[in-house]
Amino acid sequence: MALFVAEKAGQCVGFFIAMKDEHWFAKSYYATDIAFCVLPEHADQGVWLLRRFIRWCKADGIKQIQLGLSTGLDESGRTGKLYEAHGLTLVGGIYATVKQVV
DSSP, rough: OEEEEEETTTTEEEEEEEEEEOOOSOOOOEEEEEEEEEGGGGGGGHHHHHHHHHHHHHHHOEEEEEEEOOOOOOOTTTHHHHHHTTOOOOOOOOOSSSSOOO
């Protein structure tokens, strides 16, 4: 696991919590995010955090990166566009309960 922190004037303005693990079906590894958050007024730091994560992956020979957008807080699609600009492709989707399931 790794934690990357974006800091401005001594204040945390964003973070990226990452992990890498072995695929259950093969002797290969992937990396993913556990949480990725940046204050809106410091959105430029999101680019830095993502690039830092990608460098971390490359340094360890990780070739497969899987990032999610599971909060539903990216209505404008900015995060997806950021991921695509860095070579990632949208694959599949996430299904979640939005109302209490009885």
